[in-house]
Amino acid sequence: MSIRVGIVGISGFGGGEALRLIANHPFFELVYAAGDGSAGSRLLDRFPGVAPKLAGLVIEKWDPGSLPKLDVLFASLPTGASAEALARVPKNVKIVDIGGDHRYVEGxxxxxxxxWPAQIKGQTRIANPGCFPAATLSALAPLLVNKLIEPGNIVVDVKTGISGAGRGGASSRFGFAESNENLQPYSPLKHVHMPEITKTIEQLSGGSAAGLVFTPHLVPMTRGVLSTIYCRGRATTAQCLDAARDFYAGRAFIRVTDDLPQTKWASGSNLAFISYAADPERNLVIAIGVIDNLGKGAAGHALQNANLICEFPETTGLDGMPVWP
Incomplete structure (x- = not known):
């Protein structure tokens, strides 16, 4: 079975990672690539290591009105750039939007x-979670569902690699001289990922997440997200770990670890590593989630979602080990 696939925004970091994964997928055939600044060039020009079978594919100017016959379209566009255009994609084309325009949007x-894999199967319009929510919510979900923490008293401190800022439109503060040996907090209290984290916490817990505090930081590395989450709760470390192992039993991409995880563990993969440290006497639970921001935080998660909506095993094309070191 061959599924005809397209990628919009292919020359960005997320689109390039989607290309890498799709090129090795046994059932997905990349037949369409689109971008703006890269339009007119071949994939080989942008990605010198691309497989020969894809080398001559020409990147087209993004126009939803002139799509070839597709089964699945991956859209990796900046937040604010996809809503209008994707609304014009034919209904028979399944879409996985890696960008932020459709998270918790009707339809x-x-x-x-x-x-929530069961909610994704059979759908045709999927909004991929952001990288920070993917790391944070993976660690929080078992605690919220099992009422081990208070949903209204959560503080999230996240560190991310520079590639999370995207390839296009990055200001000078993301350059090597500015980011090397530097740690930068940004967008406290108003980051674009806060609404989806808030809504998901409320859905999982049935309570209010009005007290959520979220601050991301840029760290001088290329890939990776580490989310440290401070919660109120009387659970022990063992109870948190047991709840997570039970909640994610049989889930291929979640690794619950006794040791506190590191970003290198997930590099180049679709894995999420989670762990906990708790002190019930202090009413404190610390949850930690680690992912690759371009893997589980973007393209890997998107491919997992595409597998679900196309009724393939979730691990198809995604079962490679992380890159080490």
């Missing part, structure tokens, strides 16, 4: 694949 399914 789109929020694609938190490791938590």
């Amino acid at each position: 789109w399914t929020y694609g938190l694949a490791d938590v």
